[in-house]
Amino acid sequence: MHWLKDTFQVEKPIIAMCHFQALPGDPEYDHKAGMSKVIDLALADLTRLQNGGVDAVMFSNEFSLPYLTKVKPETTAAMARVIGELMSEIKVPFGVNVLWDPIASIDLAAATGALFIREIMSGVYASDFGLWNTNVGETVRHKMRLAPDLKLLFNIVPEAASYLGNRTITDIARSTVFNNKPDALCVSGLTAGAETDSQILSSVKKAVPDTVVLCNTGCRVDNIERQLSISDGAVVGSTFKIDGVFENAVDEARVKEFMDKVKSIRSATKAVA
Numbered sequence: 001m002h003w004l005k006d007t008f009q010v011e012k013p014i015i016a017m018c019h020f021q022a023l024p025g026d027p028e029y030d031h032k033a034g035m036s037k038v039i040d041l042a043l044a045d046l047t048r049l050q051n052g053g054v055d056a057v058m059f060s061n062e063f064s065l066p067y068l069t070k071v072k073p074e075t076t077a078a079m080a081r082v083i084g085e086l087m088s089e090i091k092v093p094f095g096v097n098v099l100w101d102p103i104a105s106i107d108l109a110a111a112t113g114a115l116f117i118r119e120i121m122s123g124v125y126a127s128d129f130g131l132w133n134t135n136v137g138e139t140v141r142h143k144m145r146l147a148p149d150l151k152l153l154f155n156i157v158p159e160a161a162s163y164l165g166n167r168t169i170t171d172i173a174r175s176t177v178f179n180n181k182p183d184a185l186c187v188s189g190l191t192a193g194a195e196t197d198s199q200i201l202s203s204v205k206k207a208v209p210d211t212v213v214l215c216n217t218g219c220r221v222d223n224i225e226r227q228l229s230i231s232d233g234a235v236v237g238s239t240f241k242i243d244g245v246f247e248n249a250v251d252e253a254r255v256k257e258f259m260d261k262v263k264s265i266r267s268a269t270k271a272v273a
Contacts, residue, residue, distance in 0.1 A: 003151065003183060004212050004232060007093055007115055008055045011269070012228045014262055015095065015214075016054035016255070017237030018045050019062035023078040026064045035078065039085045045250040049240065050091050052255025053263075057090070058118060058235065059083055060097035069132055071101040076108050083112045095153075100129070102139045109150050116151035118186055118216075118235065120158045122176055127161030136180050151183040155216060157200070159188055169200055170207040177208045184212035186235065195223065202230045220244070221261050228265055 095116035195218030
């Protein structure tokens, strides 16, 4: 698990989501304001996240609802444009997530120099977006061709979906680690912003103690100490928004309050050690 500390330079890193507005081709894309609006709002959120003290950021097309499991090339191209425009302002390690397409995520990472991606990379699911299949062997081979050092964060509890087949989450975690050697497993709640069940998080970590396990949704100031006591870090999105609402812009004061709490947890852990 040393790669986590090597990449983020802290224990229990917080990876903040920088959500892009709807992009060309998306139903909610603002044609009148165009890409300038997408870039301006992304820059504003990135600035607030970094000023608030996050350890890393992950850029995603969160507002490309409803999502595709095979993303159109215009989406990947638009995201590369936005990240390219932001590049001079990115001060922390960053990753990318092209929802819900691991191949497109790898393409984007290779083009931008992202250090990690998060995606659904293994399993078959019944989801709000239809029958959701994956091809992890193809995904890993694509990574090795384009970005051999890229870290793969496997989301094993996909939002708005259910695993096809009668398997427990711990069985899924164990077989995913054995077969695919993921760099990390991400454990989520039902939707973006929904709290991750601590018991599920704990059972996954106990099942694969030598693999990085990240709390993927629903972290807040009032539960982050409990979640970090179990997990190796967290991916945080909605909590950093104004009033904690998914659709809103990032609130720098909320980011700072959250990160101050995380830093106090790290300090207390060091003191005990």
